[in-house]
Amino acid sequence: MSAVANHVRGEAMLQLAGHEVLLRPSFNALVAAEQEIGPLFDLVERAAAGRLGLAELVALFWHCRVAGxxxxxxxxxxxxxxxxxxxxxxxxxxxxxxxxxxGR
Structure with a gap:
């Protein structure tokens, strides 16, 4: 059974190498991402300015992925x-x- 993204919760589905990976920006996921890449509001500002690095993108997506x-x-x-x-x-x-x- 494949997962389905709940857009109300801000979830997204990512197609990677033939796999559907669910991204869920839960509080714990966002805290973990913030610990690695710094304040999330700064990340949003960098993204808006076109200055988001690939490593930051990977970290955000990695921490938001549903491991299963x-x-x-x-x-x-x-x-x-x-x-x-x-x-x-x-x-x-x-x-x-x-x-x-x-947020919620």
Whole structure:
């Protein structure tokens, strides 16, 4: 059974190497991302200015992934994201950033 993204909760589905990976920006996930990459409001500002780094994107997505839907280790996840490309990742990033700004 595959997971389904709940858009009301700010979830997003990510297609990576033939797998559907569910991203859920839960409080715990966002705290973990913030501990790694710094304040989330700064991340949102960098994204809006076009200055979001690939490592930051990988970290945010990694911490928001639902582990049971993601068959990759972190390195494989990063490579799969790079293979997909920024154009395909941008709509997913927008969903997560909107959730960061709106909260529940």
């Amino acid at each position: 839907t993601c068959p990759f280790d972190r390195e494989g996840f990063a490579h799969a994201l790079a293979d997909v490309g920024l154009l395909a990742l941008t709509p997913v990033l927008k969903i997560l950033l909107r959730q960061i700004l709106q």
